[in-house]
Amino acid sequence: MSYALQRFGQMLVIVIIALLAVFSTQRLAPGGPFDGERPPPPKILENLRAYYDMDLSMPAQFYTYLFGMAGREIGDNGKPGKAHWFVVPSNAEITTLGGTNDRSTAEGVFVRQFCPWDQWLGQVIPGAREQLREQGTVFRKCGVVRGDFGLSMARRSIYVNDYVRDGLPATLKYAIPSLLFALLLGVPMGFYAAYRQNKPADFFMITIGMFGTVVPNLVMAPLLIFLFAVQLDSVFHWLFVETLEWVELGRRQRTLNWIPSGKTGGVMHYVLPTLVLGTGLLGRIVRLSRAGALEALRSNYVRTARAKGLPAHVILLRHVFKPAILPVLTYMGPVTAFILTGSLVIERAFSLPGLGRQFIAAATDRDYTLLMGTTVILLLAIILLNFIVDLLYTWLDPRIRRGGGRS
Amino acid sequence: MTVLNRERNEEALAAAGEVLRSRSLTQLAIARFLRNRVAVGATLIVAVMILMATFAPLFELMTGYEMDFQDRNFYSGKAPDWDAKHYFGTDQNGRDIFVRTMFGMRISMLVALVAASVALVIGVSYGAISGLAGGLTDTIMMRILDLLISYPLTLIAVIALAYFGRNIFIVFIIIGLVEWQIMARVIRGQVISLRNSDFIEAARAAGVRPIGILVRHIVPNVTGVAIVYMTLIIPEVILVESFLGYLGLGVQEPNTSLGVLISEGANAIERKPWMTYGPGMFLVVLLLALNFVGDGLRDAFDPKDR
Numbered sequence: 001m002s003y004a005l006q007r008f009g010q011m012l013v014i015v016i017i018a019l020l021a022v023f024s025t026q027r028l029a030p031g032g033p034f035d036g037e038r039p040p041p042p043k044i045l046e047n048l049r050a051y052y053d054m055d056l057s058m059p060a061q062f063y064t065y066l067f068g069m070a071g072r073e074i075g076d077n078g079k080p081g082k083a084h085w086f087v088v089p090s091n092a093e094i095t096t097l098g099g100t101n102d103r104s105t106a107e108g109v110f111v112r113q114f115c116p117w118d119q120w121l122g123q124v125i126p127g128a129r130e131q132l133r134e135q136g137t138v139f140r141k142c143g144v145v146r147g148d149f150g151l152s153m154a155r156r157s158i159y160v161n162d163y164v165r166d167g168l169p170a171t172l173k174y175a176i177p178s179l180l181f182a183l184l185l186g187v188p189m190g191f192y193a194a195y196r197q198n199k200p201a202d203f204f205m206i207t208i209g210m211f212g213t214v215v216p217n218l219v220m221a222p223l224l225i226f227l228f229a230v231q232l233d234s235v236f237h238w239l240f241v242e243t244l245e246w247v248e249l250g251r252r253q254r255t256l257n258w259i260p261s262g263k264t265g266g267v268m269h270y271v272l273p274t275l276v277l278g279t280g281l282l283g284r285i286v287r288l289s290r291a292g293a294l295e296a297l298r299s300n301y302v303r304t305a306r307a308k309g310l311p312a313h314v315i316l317l318r319h320v321f322k323p324a325i326l327p328v329l330t331y332m333g334p335v336t337a338f339i340l341t342g343s344l345v346i347e348r349a350f351s352l353p354g355l356g357r358q359f360i361a362a363a364t365d366r367d368y369t370l371l372m373g374t375t376v377i378l379l380l381a382i383i384l385l386n387f388i389v390d391l392l393y394t395w396l397d398p399r400i401r402r403g404g405g406r407s
Numbered sequence: 408m409t410v411l412n413r414e415r416n417e418e419a420l421a422a423a424g425e426v427l428r429s430r431s432l433t434q435l436a437i438a439r440f441l442r443n444r445v446a447v448g449a450t451l452i453v454a455v456m457i458l459m460a461t462f463a464p465l466f467e468l469m470t471g472y473e474m475d476f477q478d479r480n481f482y483s484g485k486a487p488d489w490d491a492k493h494y495f496g497t498d499q500n501g502r503d504i505f506v507r508t509m510f511g512m513r514i515s516m517l518v519a520l521v522a523a524s525v526a527l528v529i530g531v532s533y534g535a536i537s538g539l540a541g542g543l544t545d546t547i548m549m550r551i552l553d554l555l556i557s558y559p560l561t562l563i564a565v566i567a568l569a570y571f572g573r574n575i576f577i578v579f580i581i582i583g584l585v586e587w588q589i590m591a592r593v594i595r596g597q598v599i600s601l602r603n604s605d606f607i608e609a610a611r612a613a614g615v616r617p618i619g620i621l622v623r624h625i626v627p628n629v630t631g632v633a634i635v636y637m638t639l640i641i642p643e644v645i646l647v648e649s650f651l652g653y654l655g656l657g658v659q660e661p662n663t664s665l666g667v668l669i670s671e672g673a674n675a676i677e678r679k680p681w682m683t684y685g686p687g688m689f690l691v692v693l694l695l696a697l698n699f700v701g702d703g704l705r706d707a708f709d710p711k712d713r
Binding site: 014018021022025026029030031210213214215216217218219221222223225226230333334336337338340341344345348349359360363364366371375378379382386 | 673
């Protein structure tokens with residue numbers, strides 16, 4: 001229990017350090033989110049900067065990003081009197097800044113679900129509409145700690161939470177299957193290779209491992225697209241449509257599109273991304289589990305088990321599995337890293353609207369809030385997986401549970 | 408271990424042309440490396456690739472200047488054509504893919520040199536400081552390293568490149584900052600085992616000052632390991648560079664890299680698949696060969712084997 005608490009504290013520190021690093025990189029780097037080809041007029045720029053708190057000092061900005069702010073006064077917006085930014089939940093729309101997406105009703109401003117832990121969630125704030133009309137915009141920032149990642153800076157009517165809500169499932173839909181594919185196929189393959197060391201089967205597995213490790217995602221993705229979505233598609237078209245007259249295609253549809261290579265849709269859209277990511281992982285996992293199993297097979301207790309006359313599958317499952325799976329588990333941290341960096345390539349290659357793509361877009365557009373938001377989500381994914389791995393590790397290796405020495 | 412029999416020993420002596428009483432560890436390692444056929448073959452492939460990359464402008468002379476603007480297929484790219492000396496075809500600007508690949512290889516080689524050196528310097532100093540300091544410093548530095556290993560620094564590199572990277576050397580240095588953790592860990596292990604070894608003890612007993620021990624005993628003993636792990640880092644570094652190039656964050660036009668070429672090819676994969684084949688093949692072969700060289704060197708220098 002205290003171990004879990006310790007890990008929790010550690011992960012909090014990591015997230016804050018990473019956020020601080022990204023934050024300071026952004027603010028120190030030349031250029032900003034609002035200087036495009038046609039910069040906005042000075043007054044609007046001033047309002048924009050005020051809205052995103054970029055006129056505050058750097059520590060204040062970071063504090064606001066983390067913990068939010070109840071409301072503040074900013075400069076005049078062309079109307080008489082000061083414009084006030086009032087205490088209303090995260091997403092009041094920014095009428096002064098060009099957003100017309102006003103969700104106010106007759107009673108007030110409707111609060112959408114952006115502060116997941118906010119008291120205003122789903123409520124209607126009385127009187128906010130009048131304030132909105134007379135005094136500019138009402139809003140409140142809840143801060144990351146309350147689950148509000150703020151408003152995107154490049155597309156100023158979309159919330160980062162929306163981006164994450166749309167992007168995370170798209171990424172997980174191929175990341176999790178590819179991880180399962182690699183583990184469920186790679187570990188048995190590695191064990192089998194170790195069991196038949198230096199036999200043809202072993203060489204076959206080693207070759208697959210080498211292939212998966214060396215051929216990078218960015219080569220595999222276009223090749224698989226060409227093979228499955230272009231070449232095989234035309235073969236199948238010739239076979240089923242022209243020769244067998246089996247499939248009726250619409251007039252404008254020229255291909256079967258049986259394994260599509262771009263955009264989202266049904267399950268088939270995730271087949272190729274899963275394959276590309278999965279083979280990369282598979283290669284690494286085959287090599288690791290083979291090495292682990294080889295070491296376990298050489299041990300004395302396995303020799304004893306063999307001498308007792310236990311059948312092969314019992315030896316492999318009962319005596320070899322636990323020690324041999326440990327190096328694979330240790331590798332799960334880098335595996336997450338591999339999946340995340342791979343997601344950048346794969347989502348570009350297959351035009352998937354996932355988190356990786358948003359990450360790249362945020363970095364190149366200098367969308368500060370979106371970049372921070374995606375960074376937090378990616379970090380949380382890594383931390384979560386590492387946490388699960390740690391728990392599995394303590395379960396598999398009793399030495400760690402007793403607080404014994406780490407190798 | 409193979410036992411050297413008399414004939415082979417004499418052959419070796421005759422080849423050396425002098426009486427050898429004993430061979431140094433490095434000589435043994437080189438001999439072991441040369442016996443590894445795969446590694447030697449891979450080394451040859453890498454050497455040929457380095458030569459090709461070095462003389463990339465020659466290939467340009469060979470194919471590049473005769474552009475037929477009257478050809479209606481000029482701007483749509485042409486499939487590989489050995490008669491026209493477009494071995495990998497041309498791209499949508501009529502540029503020869505083979506020549507572009509050679510120029511991309513140059514960038515990869517530069518990355519291998521610069522970024523891997525950056526990684527070497529950081530990894531060796533981090534590992535050496537951690538190993539020599541010991542105690543609490545060591546613990547803290549290793550905890551940080553543990554964390555860094557399981558977090559994708561590549562993502563940080565993406566951010567850093569998007570914000571700072573236009574200059575090619577900034578790109579290289581940022582890439583070098585990504586891949587140094589394994590090196591640091593290995594060097595630390597080596598330094599610790601050296602620190603506790605008998606000959607260091609003897610030197611200390613003889614009154615050699617710490618700086619003398621560092622320069623005379625630790626540095627020479629760490630160099631071999633550092634070089635071996637540098638060869639293992641090189642393919643990783645090349646991969647990171649092509650990854651960043653694929654995302655459009657690496658080198659900028661008119662320079663090109665293998666990743667950029669593959670990215671261009673991937674965009675046109677349906678109509679012009681040959682644009683991906685050449686660069687992709689070169690990248691895969693380069694990575695494969697470098698991996699074999701690195702593995703061979705590690706096996707040859709592996710202290711466990713001695």
